[in-house]
Amino acid sequence: MYNKKKNIEPEDISYKRVLSYMQWLIERYGAYSAKTLLQKANLLFKADTQFNEPALDYLIERGIVDDLRYAERLTLSLSEKKIGPNKIKEKLYAKGLSSQTINECVSAIATTEEEYFDKALILKTRKFGDEPIDDIKLKQKALRHLISKGFSYSIANKAVSYSSNED
Template sequence: MFKKAQDAKPKEITYERVKGYFLWLIGKYGDYTSKTLMQKANLLFKEDTSFNEEALNHLIERGIVDDLRYAQRLTLSYSEKNIGPNKIKQKLYTKGFTSQIINECVESISNTEEDYLDKALALKIKKFGEPPIVDEKIKQKALRHLIGQGFSYSVANKAISHSSKEN
């Protein structure tokens, strides 16, 4: 009546099939890094990976896969949130971008130390209140929190000792 999945012959792996798989992924789920696409293709087409790199290079040449463009868009999105440059670098690294692309994108952010201080201050006020922190335990907790959000030690320390009278 119904054929079992085991009885079905596996489809032949071709250049067109691999390229179609890449296009399907991008169309359904959005942008990917070239590294991630290659990992997914190597996993799916593990019997014959000879077409994977060729198909990926075709998409890169056509501008469909562009790691720099994708990283810049992500960097802009992350910079609008209250996170520091170190956290942005970490998030981009986990996406699979090269360190060269990551550094280029983070340097292109036009945020100064004062902008990062404002973001760190907003996080500090949200979690620990507006007055400067004097208790040593709470100060250390706040420092760990702000550094964990990607801010440098100096910016985090300024945010913790900042008072509204200094404005």
């Protein structure tokens, strides 16, 4: 009734197969960092990983995989969200980018301290209201919330104690 699948031998792992897999990933899902692409290839071709790095080197030489370009695009998209510079660094680091690349991209963001304060104030207002927070426990909770979103302590503290009457 049901056709039994015969024991199909897996294809041999070759340089061309690894390279085509990496290119397929990039075409299908967009840009990847070099580290993430190598991890995915190592996971799929764990039986023989000798071709993974040469295939990745080929893509890097041709400019198909470029960590700096990837980091710049990711930094730009993250900077538009309501998160601080520390959270942006954390997300870039999670993608497997080098600290030099991360610092270069984050320092290139044209966001001032005042703009980060405005973002922090929006988050504080959304969760805790417009009034400055006087209750110590609630203030600590608000500070933890803003710091977890990537804002520095000074910006978070300034946003928590900000009063709209100070203008």
